Amino acid sequence: MTNVHFHPSDDTLARYAAGDLDPASSIMMSAHLEYCINCRLRIDELEASYTQVLESTPAEPMTCGLTEMLSQILSQPAEPLGVEPVPISGVLKLDNKEFHLPRALQRHKDEIGPWSRLPGKIQRAYVSTGGKSKMNFIYMEPDSALPEHTHQGLEITLVLSGRFTDEHASYGPGDFIVQTTEHQHSPKTRPGQDCLCLTLLDAPLHFTSGLATLLNPFSQLFFRC
Template sequence: MNIHPSKQQLLDYCEGALNDVDGFTIALHLEQCSECKRLVSELEHSCADSVFNAELVNDSSLNIDEGFQNMLATITDLEPTGALAFVAPMRHNATVTTPNGKTFQLPPPLSRHAERISDWKNYGGKVYSASIELDTQARVNLLYINEDAQVPQHTHKGEETTVILHGGFSDEDGHYHVGDYLVRDASHKHAPFTQKGEDCLCLTVLTEPMIFTQGVARIFNLFGKGMYP
């Protein structure tokens, strides 16, 4: 794994400052990356300490022991409901089967949306996509690139975020592995491809359509609309 979210993105994740989709993609990366998971744990502790210390400064007249006891009493008086009723919820891992019959296990953040994954559609050649119907304006898809296949060269009107779930792929800038977290925008132009004996399952989020820059795929750029997978 070579590519990770920035420290600022991880801090925003800890503080709940990201939108739902960005938080979702970060959570998927954390499932695969022990390094970022450790950093998030450190940032969460730091954020908690900052909030706790700020509350003590803002209410210096409150005795620390008294404040702790009041907080503890409030928590223990809460009636657990819904997901909170489970002390240790089971981590259910759903699966997805690709058009060529391969079955992959989905990480927990994606498993909870398994019923919202549509049927696969052919994206051209040996590339397939399945949309995930989430409550967001961005387009969220599973993308499966079979072995020895290529996505037509393209750039982006907005941002494309990709998290690799299984396998890997390459483009003009290098090779990417499971867990890698890639963000591409209008300053990037690439043509992802897999090699013989290699395939790739990834999650992609597009805020705007792709713009194809080579070959017959450019027909999808008519009227400036571009194309979603």
């Protein structure tokens, strides 16, 4: 898939290539790579550059074997990330709908919790990944909206199917959207258009307008297992 407009930062790509991301962030990145040819090519470049650095760095006698082993690992990714689109497999069933999932998520199929309803015609299912960040599937029904909010930490959203919009842009499959404490928005779907996303939060949301502000004392509901 090539119609991806929002991508991880260069720093995040570099940390992924170096194996320096936490498990939940690595899952998000792996899923994004199955949609985005440009980021796959960038990862290939980064891994190649790491291999060159290792090969050009003089090694102490006791570490020669380790350097050679690391070089081989970096030069042979566990999964090919070539220029051809990677096929997407696995199905997530919700109500009467079926959604095809990236392989990175299909591997965690047994770690997906039950679906629950949130305000605004939105459903959520927790994904157990370990660590402090909370990963959730978020399903937005057609003509639904999440109240306007900001973030007490970092929020990463990966669109898996459908489309949603906010005050800043329209987001489709493969888009990797990063929101911080500086961002404020109200995600919504249009009539006849639903959306399935994967989200990663390291702190609860903070609602900023209307009656939704009354939910702030209970914002842990958006962050708990």
